[in-house]
Each structure stands twice: as C-alpha cells, then as structure tokens.
Amino acid sequence: MIANYHTHTWRCMHATGTEREYVENAIQGGLQILGFSDHTPMPYPNGYVSPLKMRLDQLEDYVTTVHSLKKEYENDIQILLGLEVEYYPAYFHNLLTITRAYPFDYFLLAQHFLGNEINDVNSALPTQSEVALKRYCMQCLEALETGCFTYLAHPDLFYFVGDDAVYEHHMRMLCQGAKELNIPLEINFLGIWDHRHYPNLKFWEIAGQVQNTVVFGADAHQPEKVWNPQALKTAKNIVNTFHLHLTDTVTLRSPKIS
Numbered sequence: 001m002i003a004n005y006h007t008h009t010w011r012c013m014h015a016t017g018t019e020r021e022y023v024e025n026a027i028q029g030g031l032q033i034l035g036f037s038d039h040t041p042m043p044y045p046n047g048y049v050s051p052l053k054m055r056l057d058q059l060e061d062y063v064t065t066v067h068s069l070k071k072e073y074e075n076d077i078q079i080l081l082g083l084e085v086e087y088y089p090a091y092f093h094n095l096l097t098i099t100r101a102y103p104f105d106y107f108l109l110a111q112h113f114l115g116n117e118i119n120d121v122n123s124a125l126p127t128q129s130e131v132a133l134k135r136y137c138m139q140c141l142e143a144l145e146t147g148c149f150t151y152l153a154h155p156d157l158f159y160f161v162g163d164d165a166v167y168e169h170h171m172r173m174l175c176q177g178a179k180e181l182n183i184p185l186e187i188n189f190l191g192i193w194d195h196r197h198y199p200n201l202k203f204w205e206i207a208g209q210v211q212n213t214v215v216f217g218a219d220a221h222q223p224e225k226v227w228n229p230q231a232l233k234t235a236k237n238i239v240n241t242f243h244l245h246l247t248d249t250v251t252l253r254s255p256k257i258s
C-alpha cells in the first residue's frame, strides 16, 4: 500500500489528532501519497448543522492547512486535497459552486444517507427494505455518473439484512455501473478494525464476479490509523478470496461545473 486517499481531520467532530500527526504517521508507514478527504461541509437549508461534517465556515482553514503541509512535506510525501462527499441532489450544485473556489484534487463519494440527509434513511442502520437498498444503489450510480468522483468509499456501507438474492440483484447493478464508468470501489479499513458490518463479504463476492477494480482506504479518524497493517492483511485476504483487481493508485477526478 503506497497511497491512502481517505483521511479525516478534527473538523468533522469525530476525528482526533492534528493534520501534521496524520502526515508523520503516513511517512513512517511508508506511504507515498496521503489524501485528506474530510467529511464535506454542505449548504444545508434553514441553518441545519450536521453533527458529522465540517461547517462551511471551516472550509477555508481546511484547504489552507492541507496546502501548507503539502508544501512543507513535498520532499517526503505527496499530499492531496480532497473531500468525502455525499451526493445530495438538492445541494450538489450549490456545493460545487462553493468548492470550485478551492483547488481540490478529488472528491470521494460516500452515501451515508439517502435523499438529502435530513429526515431520511441512514445507510448504516440495519434494514430489510428493498426500496431503501435500491435507492442507495441508484443514488450512488447517479452520483458516479456526474464524473465528479474518484472512487466510491465503503460501497458496502448500506446495511441490508433482508434476502440475499435481493441484495445481490441491486448490488450487482451498482458494481456493474461502477465498472462501466471505470470507478474503483474501496475496501474500508475502518470497517475492518472497528468490526463493523462492512466490509461485507457478500458484496465483495459480487464485485469479484463483476471484476471491479478495488482500492484500499484507511478512513483514518485517528493519526495512527492512517497506516494499519492488521487491516491491510484482512483487506488483502478479501482481494485474494474474490480475485479482485487491486489498484495502488487511482485516477483523480476533480469536480467540474457546467
């Protein structure tokens, strides 16, 4: 593993440490590329504040901090400026208008909520609803089709506990869509070391059949997690078990506005 594109900062309110500590840990672990991709701020309506994302008024400081580290450490590691972005149709255009003022290298897609977040389904809560599962897959695909996203983070975040055949049907469509668009899927290390419901082996079996390209993502919310040999071992097992195509580095896609 020479690159990790999935790194958070304290601004999302559920990560710890300084940006510098993440960089130092990445260098110690032998990474050549470290991408910061904190949870994006969103132009929510009516003063809504997400408890899990940075605020819009923190964006400037985020960009400035990452860029100054990029310059300071340029001889040791390549630092990239990204965001982990939810695709919310109601706010997406406004978000692009805001973020285009900054030199973002890439967006990762992560669909933690369906619809536009507020008062809608949380992808990580167990459900037997096929309607919700289908919405998750369709919303991810619609997002990927915008061309704004470098890869899909924890594609198996949606916690479906219903019929296996139903899961397979919808997730296969998501995997096929990602493959047609040539967009990698992430095996998420946070899910591994935190013993979450993902990585979901049922999902990775499908991705193996579809022959998706996969990338490892630390999803580090603590500096020492930016490099995680235990999770790496488990992730490599998943790759080998399902004959997945692993890529070390990804083609960066930065959002464009029409």
Ligand SMILES: [Zn+2]
Pocket (backbone or CB within 6 Å): 008, 012, 014, 039, 221
């Ligand atoms: Zn997070």
Ligand SMILES: [Zn+2]
Pocket (backbone or CB within 6 Å): 006, 008, 084, 153, 219
């Ligand atoms: Zn993340």
